[in-house]
Amino acid sequence: MTEYEGRNAIIVSQRGLYSCRGRSDSGRQTYNSDNAIIKDTLPITAILTIQPNWTQIYMGETFTVICEIPGGEGTYWSYDWRPERFTTYYTTNERTFYNVGWEDNGNYQCRGNKGLSLTEWSNVIPVTISFKLHPVLTVSPSWLSPGASVTLSCEIEYPSEGWSYYWYKAIPNMDIKEEPYKYELLPDGSETAQTLYIITGQTHTAAYVCRAQRGRNYYYTYYSKPKFVWSADLYSAASLTVGPVEQRLGFDFVRLTCTGNSTWWRVRKFPENSVPYCSDVWNLGESVCTLYTVISYSDDGVYWCESMSKQFSNAVNITLQDFYSGPLMVIPDDPVKKGTFVSLSCNLRIKKIFPFVAFYHNNKLIQNDSREELNFLAVSKSDEGSYKCQYSGKESPSRWMSVKCE
CATH class of the missing domain: 2.60.40.10 (Immunoglobulins)
Incomplete structure (x- = not known):
């Protein structure tokens, strides 16, 4: 034992149990301290392995670390482990961690412990726990x-x-x-x-x-x-039909209708970035879903119906841009009064600088110029009928205008 230059520290060169106590200038002494164990370090390095030998471990899995002492077979060993939060002085060379979570992250090491002799710390195995996997x-x-x-x-x-x-x-x-x-x-x-x-x-x-x-x-x-x-097979046990584009109360809409031999239906859509209000809701009997085409192009997608009796309908790929590209005939929803001024219009979705619009009454051309309105100064009963407009080679759906005498 060699005395250190400082008064409260020494350097030791032998293994054993060591303690210290203090003494004042007047000769009074303290109690002895707790014993400190100084052990030899053997010229042996422990080897740590992990089983299963995955490169990634997920929350909920189980793994085992195994500490091996080269040449230490047949000798009684106990084991120290790192990270330090784990219990040390383990008497077996294996530790198993079940249903692992974030607390099991860390750099794992081990060493052998035999009496007053220690091996060197083993290699480090870093363990990183990841979220449960989504295939x-x-x-x-x-x-x-x-x-x-x-x-x-x-x-x-x-x-x-x-x-x-x-x-x-x-x-x-x-x-x-x-x-x-x-x-x-x-x-x-x-x-x-x-x-x-x-x-x-x-x-x-x-x-x-x-x-x-x-x-x-x-x-x-x-x-x-x-x-x-998806299948477009119209002869499946369930059927999805897509109605024509209509306009009512200033909104453009198209109806999707589910029919079949089941009591309950729901409409489904992919992708789910925009889900119509009627999607994923079970409906009794015939299920009708209304898409308002004026709202958003994000309603584009594949639509189909499902039933509680495990039936899937044909699928329909709907692109609302197709509905936007053509004109719509705008007509009052209620019957108009005879002798009053009435204005019908052609709603142009994609408008050129100088539009050229054609109006038809009962399939007969009645106006063809740059005006987007068809005006009646005093509408008569003979003006009642079916109207449509045509623009840029595309034709609107027909709409009916009713005329009442009073």
Whole structure:
């Protein structure tokens, strides 16, 4: 033992138990301090491994760290562990962490502890816990010909790391308080090793999901978002029809109507960036959904109907821009009074600098110039009938004007 130049520290060169006590100039002494254990450091470095040897660990999974002492077989060892928040002086060389969370993040190390001898600290294994995984499902083709084969592909982070896959059909859920779909396992869709699943003979609109699993404790990912295979087959058990563009009370609209052998229906749309007020709401009997085309182009998308009896209708790809591109005939909703001034107009969606508009009454051309209005100074009963306008090669839907005598 060598005395240190300072009065309250020493440097030691032998292992053992050490304590200290203080003494004043008058000779009074303190009690002895707690013992400090000085151990030898062996010229051995512990080796730390992790099982399973994933490069990424997700919340809810389980992993085990194993501490090995080279040449230490048959010798009694205890083990110290890092991070320091974990209990040290473990008597086994394995530690298992179940249902891991954020608190299990850290740089893991171990060392062997035998009496007054210690090994060097092991290599560092950094453990980073990530959010539970969301797989991504793709389908090909998304629009199918009746009877075609459909390929489902489940994409996942680090796909080579021991995953197996589960494949499901999405079924409409009747409980509006729960998720829109519940899932039924497809035939031979349990714990497959392949990231692809092929469906043969698909004829109607359908929805699918996937998820993945790995590890001896059966860690499951979330379900993927449902992906749809759409069919335009008009002879399916359910039917979606799209009505013509109409105008009423200053709004342009088109109606979608669901029919079939079921009691309850709902209209669905993809993408879900803009969902009509009637979408995802179960309706008793025939379900009617109204799209107001003047509001937003974001209503563009694929529409279909679903029933509580698991039926899917044909799908319709609606582009409201098509409705915007043509003119609309604007006519009073209520009958007009005979002898009064009445003005009809042609609503031009895409307007040129010098428009050239044609008006028709009962399919007979009655005005063709740059005016966008058709005016009647004193409307008569003979003016009653069907009106439409034509502009830039496109024709509006016909509208009926009624004339009352009083």
